[in-house]
Amino acid sequence: MVLALVLAFLLGLVLFTNVARSTLNWSMGGKTGGQSGRWLEEVSVENNSSDHKIAIIDVEGIISSMSVGHRGRNMVDLIADELKMAAQDRAVKAVILKVDSPGGEVMASDDISRALLEFQDKYQKPVVAAMGGLGASGGYYISAPCQWIVANELTMTGSIGVIMSSFNYRGLLDKIGVFPQVYKSGRFKDMLRGSKKPEEIQPEEVQMIQSMIDETYQKFVSVVQQGRDRAQKENKGEGKALINNWKDLADGRVLTGKQAYDSGFVDELGDFDAAVRRARKLAKIQDANLVRYQEPFGIANLFSLFGQSENGSLKIDLGFELPKLQAGRLYFLSPTVLH
Numbered sequence: 001m002v003l004a005l006v007l008a009f010l011l012g013l014v015l016f017t018n019v020a021r022s023t024l025n026w027s028m029g030g031k032t033g034g035q036s037g038r039w040l041e042e043v044s045v046e047n048n049s050s051d052h053k054i055a056i057i058d059v060e061g062i063i064s065s066m067s068v069g070h071r072g073r074n075m076v077d078l079i080a081d082e083l084k085m086a087a088q089d090r091a092v093k094a095v096i097l098k099v100d101s102p103g104g105e106v107m108a109s110d111d112i113s114r115a116l117l118e119f120q121d122k123y124q125k126p127v128v129a130a131m132g133g134l135g136a137s138g139g140y141y142i143s144a145p146c147q148w149i150v151a152n153e154l155t156m157t158g159s160i161g162v163i164m165s166s167f168n169y170r171g172l173l174d175k176i177g178v179f180p181q182v183y184k185s186g187r188f189k190d191m192l193r194g195s196k197k198p199e200e201i202q203p204e205e206v207q208m209i210q211s212m213i214d215e216t217y218q219k220f221v222s223v224v225q226q227g228r229d230r231a232q233k234e235n236k237g238e239g240k241a242l243i244n245n246w247k248d249l250a251d252g253r254v255l256t257g258k259q260a261y262d263s264g265f266v267d268e269l270g271d272f273d274a275a276v277r278r279a280r281k282l283a284k285i286q287d288a289n290l291v292r293y294q295e296p297f298g299i300a301n302l303f304s305l306f307g308q309s310e311n312g313s314l315k316i317d318l319g320f321e322l323p324k325l326q327a328g329r330l331y332f333l334s335p336t337v338l339h
Contacts, residue, residue: 039295039296040081040082040085040293040294040295040296041293041294041295041296042085042089042291042292042293043291043292043293043294044289044290044291045289045290045291045292046289046290047289048287048288048289048290049289050285050287050288050289051091052091052092052093052283052285052287052288052289053089053091053092053093053288053289053290053291054092054093054094054095054096054276054279054280054283054288054289054290054291055082055085055086055089055092055094055095055096055291055292055293056095056096056098056290056291056292057079057082057083057086057095057096057097057098057292057293058098058100058292059075059079059097059098059099059100059101059112059139059142060100060101061100061101062101062102062103062104062105062333063075063101063103063104063105063108063109063112063138063139063142064104064105064108065105065107065108065111073295074108075108075112076108076111076112076115079112079115080111080115081293082293083095083115083116083119085293086119086123086125086293087119087122087123087125092125092291093125093283093285093288094125094126094127094128094279094280094282094283094285094288095119095125095126095127095128095279096127096128096129096130096272096275096276096279097116097127097128097129097130097142097143097146098130098132098272098275099129099130099131099132099134099135099139099142099143100131100132100133100134100135100139101134101135101136101138101139101142102134102136102137102138102139102159102333102334103136103137103138103139103140103141103159103331103333103334104138104331104333105138105330105331106138106162106216106330106331107330108138109138109141109142110141110219110223112142113141113142113144113145113223114145116142116145116146117145117227120145120146120147125283126147126148126234126279126282126283127145127146127147127148128146128147128148128149128150128275128278128279128282129142129143129146129148129149129150129275130150130272130274130275131143131149131150131151131152131155131157131257131266132152132155132272133152133154133155133156134155134156134157134334135151135155135156135157136156136157136158136159136254136334137159137160137161137331137333137334138331138333139157139334140157140158140159140160140224140265141220141223141224144223144224144226144227144228145223145226145227145230146227146231147230147231147234147235147282148231148235148239148267148268148275148278148279148282149231149265149266149267149268150266150267150268150269150270150271150274150275150278151257151260151261151266151268151269151270152257152269152270152271153256153257153258153261153269154256154257154258155256155257155260156254156255156256156334157254157255157256157257157260157265157266158249158250158253158254158255158259158260158265159252159253159254159255159333159334160220160221160224160249160250160251160252161217161220161250161251161252162213162216162217162220162330162331163213163330163331163333164209164212164213164330164331166192166194167194168194168195168196168198169194169195170194170195170196170197170198173195180195182195187202187204188202188204188205188208191205191208191209192209212330213330216330220250221247221250224242224246224250224265225242228241228242228264228265229242231267235267235282238267239267239268240261240264240265240266240267240268241264242263242264242265243262243263243264246263246264246265249263249265254334257269276288276290
């Protein structure tokens, strides 16, 4: 009885909220469809009674192209949709990319990086990267194309590099008496197979994998070089330029924000408020309202919170799970998350 009353109350609250939001968004034009065809709505973070807006786009956790939650939208799609909203709204004068990420998938990081670059080139709206506790590897990869990068002195950043991992469990199989049988169409069809004996791993296989790693790493270095050079040009020399031997630091090592600043990987040391001030300066505006974009909470979201539990108790599903690292995939990933 109590649960039924709670559900009825929540359902009424959702219906009331959706009606209110629909009315507000209809009058203010704050709702739009993104590239994935799903709706986002604008929410106010800080109202400064301004005619201008700065949109905040969050990148938190591992960067992945995997769909999360019940709605099927992945991080790449979500950021593309948020950028589309910021592009369509003439009141939005700048974007702050709020990064707190150790990195993630190579392809997802590259997709986001290119989307940010295209947004700035096409719409002439500056993007400021504001790094939190982590802006490493893929987190730095997506920050590099931004016109300005702000980091805290203690931000963990850098970690420029590529990693691919797998497990070899052949020793365990031999110990328990299990013999693998593999049928393949070509010499290298079973590259990275974990049941190989060490002597079965061909030198050409190692060379091909390393060549793939090296090629991807060169892409990372190119993104950093082009992004920082582009920022120097757009900012007319203001900000930090890469030091001459910066590539010596692009060996996978993690840097503090202070070290990154001294080496030219970031433009400014400061907090989120410093990023807001810089965004206003780059956009040449005196003030701005801060906004975010989010998916509207509806009836489907309400019922997706409640799942079935085997022991008869109420189970709450938050609607997402952290993406798992997969063997054989390339990652721009900080060593801080590798266990």
